[in-house]
Amino acid sequence: MTWYKLMCNCQELQLIGTLNGGQSFRWTHNKDTDEWLGVFSKTVWKLRQKEDYLHYEVIGSLLNDTPKIGTKRKNGVAKVDSEDLYKKLLQDYFRLDVNLSEYYKEWSEKDELFRSVCKQFYGIRMLNQEPVENLFSFICSQNNHISRISSLVEKLCTHYGEVICEYEGITYHAFPEAEKLSQPQVESELRKLGFGYRAKFIQKSAAAIVDAGGENWFAALKEMKYKEARAELMKLQGIGPKVADCICLMSLGHLSALPVDTHVYQIAAQHYLPHLRGKKSVTEKMYVEIGDHFRALYGDYTGWAHTVLFCADLKKFQNGTETASTKSKKKC
Structure with missing residues (x-):
């Protein structure tokens, strides 16, 4: 090779x-x-x-x-x-194709917190993922941690995806098409594989996507306005506001989408919207307020800009060997 x-x-x-x-x-x-x-x-x-x-x-x-x-x-x-x-x-x-340095400069001028973290967390890019993989991966992400999400995603690939190759004793599979996940028996199969309630969401959503036109449906979502695409995604079983925003942001090109999870809420409450501090859960009204606040601050690339703050907030990138600065600046 x-x-x-x-x-x-x-x-x-x-x-x-x-x-x-x-x-x-x-x-x-x-x-x-x-x-x-x-x-x-x-x-x-x-x-x-x-x-x-x-x-x-x-x-x-x-x-x-x-x-x-x-x-x-x-x-x-x-x-x-x-x-x-x-x-x-x-x-x-x-x-x-996006000149990220220019956006980092723009976001730094608008936001003191961004300016303080961007030197360490430089070069954080928003991946342009395939919608099918992105959608079903984030259905798997609900109430889950990253290692288990990865395990569930690999189970989907191993059981329903095409074999790509074998490398160093491991067989690698492509992510399955929606048609493969739409079959009626998939729900019971996934339950046996440990997907729990997500099994139903995956099979039912896959069937709905196939009925709606599959790839053509996703192409149409890319052409819609952000809020329209988000509303269409939320018609699928198992897709609420946060997962819909993840899909809009990461695979449909709607870069102003902002998935509001616990990390995003804590960042917002601590640094931007102090009146939200101490809340036990993120209500629909709070979700909208947080998203709109950051869209007013960052503009069309809100989700991308906030991903930098999100990375800076992750514990695995703080005070350890696996930090953005120590791992990457050695190669610059």
Whole structure:
């Protein structure tokens, strides 16, 4: 296998904060080599950062309609290089068309708290995920911690997803299509696998998505206004305001969406909306107030900006070896 590289200054992309901050659940970090192994777009990837480049290996892929890197036509004219395809997938996944430094500067000028944390938590990018995987992953996330969410997501892939490849003794699967999860027997199968009440939500939501048009339905949600798309998502079983906002933000391009969980509430109450302190739960009215406050502060990229504050609030990035600054600045 061969390492390829994509020009990307490490100030523009920090892998540890982006891949380990609760957005996606299919990435693992090898601390010895400082490499990341993960799956998206029916492809198994290995990533690492060095200086001004993102280095990547394609371990395996189901994108078989593309030529292998370096192959040529018989007449000597080079085919479309599959390296271009994988590079484009990475650029889209990390939204590398967005000049993040400019936004960090803008957000810092608007917000003192952001200005105080952004130097350590630089390069935190909002992943552009596939809607099917994003939606069902966040149904799994309800009342759960990250390690168990990751376990449930992998069970979905292992039992219903296509095999991509085997690597170092592990078989990797693509995330299943909604059609696979929509079959009536899926609910009982998932209950046996430990999904609990989420089993019903997954099967019923998958069936509703298929009936609504599948990929075409998701494409329509991307074209809708944020609040309209959010309302459509909340018609699915098991999707409330927070999960709907996660999907809007992470896979539908509605970057002003703000999922309000305990972390977001605590940040808001402590630093921005002191009258909300001491509340036992986030009411619908509080949810709207918090979201609207930050949208007024940050604008169209509210969800992205707040993801930086969210990472700064996570305990695993505080006072430990796995902090954004200690892991990434060594490579800059």
